[in-house]
Amino acid sequence: MDDHVKSISDLRKIAKQKLNADAYQYLESGADDDLTKEINESDFQKIKIRARRLVDVRHIDLSTKFLGKEFPLPFFMAPVGFQKVFHEEGEIASAQAAAERSIPFALSTVSNYSIGDLASQTKAELWFQLYPTSNPELAKKLILKAEKAQAKVLILTADVPVLGNRKTHRKSLENLQLFGDLSLGNFAGEEEGHTIHNPGITWEYVKWLRANTSMKIFIKGIVTKEDAAFCLQHNVDGIIVSNHGGRQLESLRSTIASLSEVCKEIDKAIPVLMDGGIRRGTDIFKALALGADGVCLGRAFIYGLASNGKAGVLKSIDILKEELIRCMQLAGVASLKDLNASNIEVEF
Ligand SMILES: Cc1cc2nc3c(=O)[nH]c(=O)nc-3n(C[C@H](O)[C@H](O)[C@H](O)COP(=O)(O)O)c2cc1C
Numbered sequence: 001m002d003d004h005v006k007s008i009s010d011l012r013k014i015a016k017q018k019l020n021a022d023a024y025q026y027l028e029s030g031a032d033d034d035l036t037k038e039i040n041e042s043d044f045q046k047i048k049i050r051a052r053r054l055v056d057v058r059h060i061d062l063s064t065k066f067l068g069k070e071f072p073l074p075f076f077m078a079p080v081g082f083q084k085v086f087h088e089e090g091e092i093a094s095a096q097a098a099a100e101r102s103i104p105f106a107l108s109t110v111s112n113y114s115i116g117d118l119a120s121q122t123k124a125e126l127w128f129q130l131y132p133t134s135n136p137e138l139a140k141k142l143i144l145k146a147e148k149a150q151a152k153v154l155i156l157t158a159d160v161p162v163l164g165n166r167k168t169h170r171k172s173l174e175n176l177q178l179f180g181d182l183s184l185g186n187f188a189g190e191e192e193g194h195t196i197h198n199p200g201i202t203w204e205y206v207k208w209l210r211a212n213t214s215m216k217i218f219i220k221g222i223v224t225k226e227d228a229a230f231c232l233q234h235n236v237d238g239i240i241v242s243n244h245g246g247r248q249l250e251s252l253r254s255t256i257a258s259l260s261e262v263c264k265e266i267d268k269a270i271p272v273l274m275d276g277g278i279r280r281g282t283d284i285f286k287a288l289a290l291g292a293d294g295v296c297l298g299r300a301f302i303y304g305l306a307s308n309g310k311a312g313v314l315k316s317i318d319i320l321k322e323e324l325i326r327c328m329q330l331a332g333v334a335s336l337k338d339l340n341a342s343n344i345e346v347e348f
Contacts, residue, residue, distance in 0.1 A: 015306035037246025040277030052332030079129035097313035114185030159221030263291030281323025
């Protein structure tokens with residue numbers, strides 16, 4: 001990939017040039033007027049870094065321990081549906097890149113390739129994201145497929161009881177469907193017409209999941225301390241603070257503004273990840289300083305996938321890694337273990 005590609009924003013420009021208008025619209029769209037999607041990115045500017053001086057920063061340690069395992073980088077791949085819309089190799093290319101950098105890859109329920117395809121064609125550590133279909137038999141089948149593929153974590157996405165108001169997104173998906181891009185790998189052999197949304201689910205569903213899987217259970221979409229407390233009560237194994245990239249409820253706070261109260265409530269009892277608006281190494285630094293154990297990349301890696309398949313995803317990971325290293329060197333923090341709230345000043 002060209003040397004002049006130096007930032008996630010450069011990859012975004014290439015993605016825009018390469019993708020057809022409907023695919024780009026599907027990627028970029030938020031709910032209503034895109035306000036939450038936009039503040040997910042811009043609220044990072046409300047956090048300033050407090051740099052320390054005269055610290056030995058020759059060696060920067062980005063490793064992070066998570067669920068008893070050490071990972072070389074503090075970021076993971078968020079579930080993003082229909083990745084063939086962005087590149088013909090879709091989720092396979094993204095997961096291969098994740099494997100090459102030893103970072104886990106979360107596969108969406110609505111992926112083009114199935115979880116079995118990913119297990120047989122990549123070496124990635126797989127996590128499986130579940131949309132709680134109202135058909136428990138179907139949910140069980142999806143869980144079994146994920147277990148067979150040795151997925152380590154089951155992510156329950158809790159912020160989609162109904163689909164957000166994404167008018168342009170719906171139109172663009174309808175248009176994309178006309179070209180046959182939207183096969184659902186995990187539903188192969190299943191009857192058509194199942195909905196993936198379930199407005200009836202409650203915390204009882206988490207108990208049901210516990211009884212039906214041995215995978216670790218993460219809940220994605222938590223944005224309040226009250227729900228963080230419920231996660232602890234229900235013995236959830238991890239949380240992803242997320243507002244679905246601003247695609248669900250409009251007028252939510254940004255995820256970076258929601259993170260602190262969740263981390264305080266959890267108080268290190270279980271891992272807390274966050275996603276939403278991560279575009280720079282400094283964004284990752286700020287999220288970890290606020291207490292996150294790691295972040296998930298969403299659009300950031302998809303811009304890479306759209307611009308150049310697996311090489312593009314690798315580029316997006318490497319850009320963020322280099323930016324994070326430089327940020328830590330300039331801020332005088334040699335290891336993520338030393339990063340904490342004293343390294344930032346928050347203005348919201
Ligand atoms: C095109 C697209 C598709 C997505 N598909 C899913 C999905 O299938 N399941 C899910 O839990 N989240 C999905 N998300 C949300 C992401 O997992 C993540 O929360 C979000 O992208 C983070 O925001 P950011 O991309 O602005 O950083 C999707 C996001 C985008 C942009």
